[in-house]
Amino acid sequence: MSSQKVKGKQVIDTADDDNELSADESGGSEPERSTNEPSVQTSSSKKKKKKKSKLAKILNPVSGAAEDKLVETVLENIKAERADADEDTVRAALQQLNLKDVVAGKSDLAGKNQKDTGGHKFWATQPVPQYGEGSPEEDGYIEPPKPPEELKQRPDLLPKDFEWATVDIDDPAQLKEVYELLSANYVEDDDASFRFNYSAGFLKWALQPPGYYKEWHLGVRVAANKKLVAFISGVPVTLRVRQKEIKASEINFLCVIKKLRHKRLAPVLIREVTRQCNLKGISQAIYTAGVFLPTPVSTCRYYHRSLNVPKLLDVKFTYIPRNSTRARMILQYKLPSTPELTASGLREMEERDVEQVSDLYKRYMDRFDMSPLMTVEEVRHNFLSGKGTGEIDPSGRREGQVLWVYVVEDPGTKKITDFFSFFSLPSSVIGNIKHSVLDAAYLYYYATETAFEPQAEESGALKRRLEDLIKDALVVADQAKFDVFNALTLMDNVPLLEPLKFGAGDGLLNYYLYNWRTSPLAGMEGRDGVKPGQGVGVVMI
Ligand SMILES: CCCCCCCCCCCCCC(=O)SCCNC(=O)CCNC(=O)[C@H](O)C(C)(C)COP(=O)(O)OP(=O)(O)OC[C@H]1O[C@@H](n2cnc3c(N)ncnc32)[C@H](O)[C@@H]1OP(=O)(O)O
Numbered sequence: 001m002s003s004q005k006v007k008g009k010q011v012i013d014t015a016d017d018d019n020e021l022s023a024d025e026s027g028g029s030e031p032e033r034s035t036n037e038p039s040v041q042t043s044s045s046k047k048k049k050k051k052k053s054k055l056a057k058i059l060n061p062v063s064g065a066a067e068d069k070l071v072e073t074v075l076e077n078i079k080a081e082r083a084d085a086d087e088d089t090v091r092a093a094l095q096q097l098n099l100k101d102v103v104a105g106k107s108d109l110a111g112k113n114q115k116d117t118g119g120h121k122f123w124a125t126q127p128v129p130q131y132g133e134g135s136p137e138e139d140g141y142i143e144p145p146k147p148p149e150e151l152k153q154r155p156d157l158l159p160k161d162f163e164w165a166t167v168d169i170d171d172p173a174q175l176k177e178v179y180e181l182l183s184a185n186y187v188e189d190d191d192a193s194f195r196f197n198y199s200a201g202f203l204k205w206a207l208q209p210p211g212y213y214k215e216w217h218l219g220v221r222v223a224a225n226k227k228l229v230a231f232i233s234g235v236p237v238t239l240r241v242r243q244k245e246i247k248a249s250e251i252n253f254l255c256v257i258k259k260l261r262h263k264r265l266a267p268v269l270i271r272e273v274t275r276q277c278n279l280k281g282i283s284q285a286i287y288t289a290g291v292f293l294p295t296p297v298s299t300c301r302y303y304h305r306s307l308n309v310p311k312l313l314d315v316k317f318t319y320i321p322r323n324s325t326r327a328r329m330i331l332q333y334k335l336p337s338t339p340e341l342t343a344s345g346l347r348e349m350e351e352r353d354v355e356q357v358s359d360l361y362k363r364y365m366d367r368f369d370m371s372p373l374m375t376v377e378e379v380r381h382n383f384l385s386g387k388g389t390g391e392i393d394p395s396g397r398r399e400g401q402v403l404w405v406y407v408v409e410d411p412g413t414k415k416i417t418d419f420f421s422f423f424s425l426p427s428s429v430i431g432n433i434k435h436s437v438l439d440a441a442y443l444y445y446y447a448t449e450t451a452f453e454p455q456a457e458e459s460g461a462l463k464r465r466l467e468d469l470i471k472d473a474l475v476v477a478d479q480a481k482f483d484v485f486n487a488l489t490l491m492d493n494v495p496l497l498e499p500l501k502f503g504a505g506d507g508l509l510n511y512y513l514y515n516w517r518t519s520p521l522a523g524m525e526g527r528d529g530v531k532p533g534q535g536v537g538v539v540m541i
Pocket residue numbers: 005119120121122123124185186187188249251252253254255256257260261262263264265266267270273274277278282283284285287288289290291293514515
């Protein structure tokens with residue numbers, strides 16, 4: 001489970017300065033279009049040149065023709081990158097681009113990247129694949145599990161003004177403290193326009209799956225006044241990575257208050273959560289981050305499907321593309337008011353569906369190289385416990401609802417043939433006078449029996465069915481007044497994104513495995529050539 005890190009803004013082919021539509025063309029009184037964020041595709045050669053010199057500066061160690069070629073490749077490949085991207089963005093994108101080679105140890109840049117990234121003082125000491133290691137011959141751990149007598153019985157010492165704390169998520173006051181820490185300090189996008197605002201109910205759902213350990217909800221407090229200033233969490237998960245099953249922890253919600261940043265507190269938190277996991281016999285972990293560390297097992301891109309166009313324009317999450325207008329955009333993203341599969345038996349998931357959904361989930365997720373294995377209890381928790389209480393109110397939601405799960409029940413056989421789900425993760429809009437919250441839905445797990453029909457993929461039947469299902473997910477989200485629907489380039493999502501009008505975002509999400517080697521998994525549309533039914537099948541919350 002995890003987070004955006006950062007589920008970036010939508011990258012749109014916006015109008016050039018010299019190509020602005022007249023007021024008439026743009027719908028008369030329609031408001032401004034952004035003129036300062038042309039995409040790479042629409043850049044004039046002048047802009048390309050300017051960008052090239054910025055890249056050339058970053059790529060200093062590579063020279064001559066090699067540099068030119070690399071720069072061109074970057075320009076061609078990073079379609080979503082904006083021409084005004086700052087140096088860090090370009091550098092990060094460049095690292096992504098070369099990830100495969102770096103992982104394989106083939107890239108000329110492998111050594112240079114290591115140096116450029118400052119050598120990762122902490123990560124260089126950890127059992128994670130280091131840059132340039134290449135693909136392993138066999139999947140397996142990097143360090144063998146430590147015998148219990150070798151495990152440290154005490155946490156690392158903190159600076160004298162701070163102390164360790166186990167945060168009790170069952171105590172509403174402590175849950176509120178975590179909520180407040182994260183809502184003020186958690187992941188922001190590159191321009192600090194949006195910051196995740198996980199609700200307290202969401203955090204409770206995410207942090208208390210079956211078999212969770214309270215010791216894996218770790219805080220750091222100021223000794224004098226007990227203020228919570230840092231947090232990290234783990235929850236147990238059983239992962240299948242290719243053919244192997246791993247009992248692991250899913251690490252998430254690492255956060256240090258802004259005032260205590262860059263003081264090397266994060267490695268201390270990571271070491272302590274590792275120790276706590278080890279004490280429970282767990283030596284592997286999965287985590288995701290926007291930052292590029294040694295070494296992702298996969299990288300996915302965020303895609304965004306606009307629902308509430310006027311608001312997305314207001315908060316500058318998206319822009320009016322060239323040759324379009326606000327009015328046209330509203331029309332373009334309009335959805336039906338009821339899900340189309342209702343007549344075929346689409347309804348909300350209920351307790352009586354848990355067994356069937358578990359079975360369908362298990363069989364479907366086998367399509368992917370890496371996916372969580374869920375017991376029936378975990379399916380019940382993950383798909384039912386976040387649905388809130390009471391009836392759906394006129395706003396399209398229940399009190400405390402963080403999760404929407406729908407099944408298709410065959411009216412004749414009563415068999416569950418499909419399901420889809422999405423969760424609610426709003427972001428605070430920073431510094432906008434009109435709107436304080438961006439209400440985002442994120443595509444979670446789904447499955448369909450169509451995958452098991454003969455020739456399902458070759459005939460296009462699977463893609464059609466998934467398109468119908470996820471379109472209905474969009475309709476449900478639209479009715480529940482979400483502003484945007486996000487999805488990553490994982491599971492079977494890639495072929496659905498374009499027909500369902502998702503646009504590429506500027507956010508990437510790196511997937512990492514701790515103390516586990518396996519060769520890279522397909523994740524990014526276009527670059528790794530992620531194909532349906534392979535690669536990443538883990539949706540982090
Ligand atoms: C067996 C069980 C194992 C369990 C553990 C598995 C591993 C779990 C790993 C954690 C998975 C978390 C999953 C999520 O929750 S990802 C979400 C992370 N949270 C945020 O982005 C919220 C806003 N930012 C912050 O709160 C701080 O900037 C954080 C706390 C992120 C870093 O604080 P700060 O900025 O003050 O830095 P520092 O001086 O203390 O420390 C610098 C060192 O920390 C490395 N760093 C920075 N960011 C991350 C990051 N996101 N994952 C891993 N490492 C990270 C960095 O490369 C450097 O090491 P090195 O480059 O020198 O080597």
